[in-house]
Amino acid sequence: MDNNRSKQPESATLLRAERWLALDCRTPGDFLCNVSDAAVHEIARRTGPLPLATPVAMLAFLVASPQLLPYWAPVGVLFLLLLGSALTRMRIGRRMIDATGSRALELAHDYRASVDLAGFSWGALVGVLLLVHGIDRLTELALVATLGLIAGAFTSLTLERSLWLRFSAALWLPLLVVSAYMAWRDGDAGWLLLIVESLLAGFATLQGLRMVREYIGGLVTQARLEDAVSKIADQRSELSAHRARLDELVARTHQLSYYDQLTGIGSRHHFHERLHNSIVRHRDDRQRFAVLYLDLDGFKDINDTFGHEAGDTLLKAVARRVGALLRSSDFAARLGSDEIALLVHDVDDDNDIAQIAQRCRAAIQTPVRLGARSVSPRVSIGVALYPDDGDNALGLLKAAESAMNAAKHTTKSHFARYAPEMSRAAEQRLTIEQELRQALDRGQFELYYQPQFDIVGGGCCGVEALVRWNHPERGLIPPLEFIPIAEKAGLIDALGEWVLTTACRQAVAWFDAGVPEMSVAVNISPIQLLDPELPSTVNAILAATGLRPALLELEITESAIQTHPDARATLAQLHDLGVSIALDDFGTGYSTLASLRELPTDRVKIDRSFVADILSNEQDSALLGTIIEMVHVLGSSVVAEGVEQRAQAERLRRLGCDCAQGYHFSRPVTAAEIIPIACARAAGTPQVEIRLQPAFASKDESVA
Missing domain, CATH: 3.30.70.270 (Reverse transcriptase/Diguanylate cyclase domain)
Structure with a gap:
């Protein structure tokens, strides 16, 4: 129970302080400073001028006792000792306010010694009076002794309770010695004095102990308050550290939320x-x-x-x-x-x-x-x-x-x-992208094949695979409308692999059905060329379908190589597999003769823009003839795209072009329609003009 009571003031103090901090955390520094200042001032007050009470009390007694003048020498020495002890305690008390560790222990030891000296000096004074007057002035002697005890109680009390007891012992020691001496000298009267002195000493001690208990209680409360203040200060320090981290986190979060970390502009x-x-x-x-x-x-x-x-x-x-x-x-x-x-x-x-x-x-x-x-x-x-x-x-x-x-x-x-129609176009592109993701799984894509003809010998020398999207609501959709969206949506790799696998499998099926062997051209997207696994994918497809690599032709645009220089390594690996490489759309803005020399190309496809004007523009015709001749010198063959007139085919033949494709020869047809075309041309059967179907009336045949 006593322990619980002793803890209540500390707990109550802490609780009040914590509640105060919870009520207003903006000014805890003012509160803590006030409490700390009050504690320091209280310590300074109790260790300040109060020790002077002992010499002042002695001085007052000496002034009121002229009968002690004949004994001024011993009395003066005792007074000076008492005054010196008081001044020493004042000095030590001031130093103890800020002292810590071993220095504080040294000062405490000096303080105890000073207390002993003060008590002994007062007790010696009373002993001198006792020797001079004997028991005639016993009441006065008791009063002086009690006054000394009270003065000592006020001046020597600190957190260490034993100090007042040391003062009392030092005071009563000379008195008891003198009383014992007088009891031996004077007989019964001396023993009476000894008994009275002992009773007075006991009474004074009890009174002093009561004062000690009350005063020590105040000091203990002060110590607990100081401990509570220290804990609150520690909590405040932790709170400040947490607040600083929180402020830093808030600032960092604001920076991350409101500004781009790479460029420094807004988010x-x-x-x-x-x-x-x-x-x-x-x-x-x-x-x-x-x-x-x-x-x-x-x-x-x-x-x-x-x-x-x-x-x-x-x-x-x-x-x-x-x-x-x-x-x-x-x-x-x-x-x-x-x-x-x-x-x-x-x-x-x-x-x-x-x-x-x-x-x-x-x-x-x-x-x-x-x-x-x-x-x-x-x-x-x-x-x-x-x-x-x-x-x-x-x-x-x-x-x-x-x-x-x-x-x-x-x-x-x-x-x-x-413009409002742009939103409709954007919505349409988004719809197409969503439908594209489902089209491959639902088997909505199919391949059409446009034959390529040897314009010198007249035979079918190959086909180009062209992908179409057989939309359940919109019908056949040409690649120009969905290939760019597939590239941007990241679907071109899966679609391109499907086209390549289907074309290779279909070629093997043709050859098994008796169609003469011919090349099958498949367009490769620039996005596919960036895939380092493309050569492995092509090799796996060839192995799975059984198509000889020499019969597969991969068409790439020169712009893809110019834009993606790293694709050259992929192209070289593909060529090492034994497949043919065709440079598509030659004659457009990216065309350079250096590409013909540096790239591993087996065939060059002349863009339809060159072919369109060869009958009306002699410069285009002459330039095309020069290109064909240079390609032949470099060891590659030439295929002209977009041939729509017999006169264009005849002009290309005279310029030395090897093969041609276009609506003059055949539109893109299904796999089943390729068989009679390929077999008829192989047998030398005259080419029959095939009318364009409305779904493919456009002159622009884009590739997958």
Whole structure:
């Protein structure tokens, strides 16, 4: 029970302090400082001038006792000892306030010695009086002794309870010695004095102990308070540390949430917030502002070619350039991998937007140094205006993105202002992408084959496999409408593997049915060329279907090699398998004679744009003849695409072209229709003109 009671003040103090901190955690420093100052002041007060009470009491007694003047020498010495002891305790008390460790122990030892000296000095004074006056002034002697005990109790009490007992022992020791001496000297009267002195000593001791207990209780409470304050201070320190970490975490979270860590411009979340605030601010005045959606063309190719560090360098450069164009009221943010959005205020008309977009394009397309090479970034920009194109943040951003997609696919300037039909086109592309993901599993794709003919000998020398999507609602869909979407959606690898497997299996089936062996050409997407596993995939398909590698021809565009230099290694591995490599669409913007010499090509396919004008433009005809001759010199054969007239075929034959394909010879047909065409041409049967079906009336035959 006593232990529980002793713990209650400390627990109550801590509880009050903790509740106080919980009520108002903003000013705990003031509270703790006040408590600490009060504790220090109390210690200083109790160890300050109070020790002077003992010599002051002695001095007052001496002044009131002129009969002691004859004994001034011993009395003066005792007074000086008492005064010196008091001053020593004052000095030690001040030092003990800040002392710790061994130094505090040394000071405590000195303090005890000073207390002993004070008690002995007072007791010696009473002993002198006793020897001088004997028992005649017993009451006065008792009063002096009691006064000394009380003065000592006030001046020597500290947290160590034994100090007052030491003072009492030091005081009564000379008294008891003198009393014992007088009892031996004076007989019965002396023993009476000894008994009285002992009783007085006991009484004074009990009174002093009561004072000690009360005073010690106060000091213990003070110590507990100081301990509580110390614990609260520790908790406050921990709380401050937690708060600092929390503030740092909040700042870091804000940085991560509101700013892109790579480029330093705003984040998607921050852009949505700024855009929403702009809409709210201009909802009443309907002031126009613009949202520009920027997408870096070919950024994935740069990552695949130069590495992601180069891509990061490019993004930083683009963000820095775009940021330099903006005013303080405008805002830029990175929305995705290579997508940046701009919020531009104070836009008057479409001309302002066109000028801003032009400045952005000019700044972005400035060459960027990526290691040892210099790259000129290309960008597509879509623009949406508030309130013309939307009245909410999500709608405006979608409109700008739709305009960007339209700029990327339908305009030469790679810049477009939003129009409602763009959203419909975007929704259509999204629908096609979703349906594409299901079409392969549902078997909705099928291959058509366009024959290739030897325009010199007249035989069918090969076929080109062309994929069609047999949509359950829209019918046959040509590849131009879904191949780009499949490439962007990451579906081209699976679709390309299906086309390759189906074409190889069909070729083996033809040959088993008696069709003369001929090459089967399959188009390879630039995305497929970036797959390092493509040679292994092709080899596995050849092994699974049983087709000889020499009968498989893989068509690649020169632009794919120019855009993806790493694809050259993949192309070399494919050629090492024994398959033929055809360079497709030769004669377009990427064509270089260096490619004919450096790439492992077995055949060059002349683009239909060259063939279309060879009858009306003699320069085109002469240039085509030169190309054919150079290709032959390099050891490759030539196939002309898009031959639609007999005169074109005749001109190509005279120019030395090896093979041709086009609607003059045959439209793309099913696998079953290939058999009579191939067998008839192999037997020398005259070619019969085949009319175009409406589903394939287009002159542009795109490949898968």
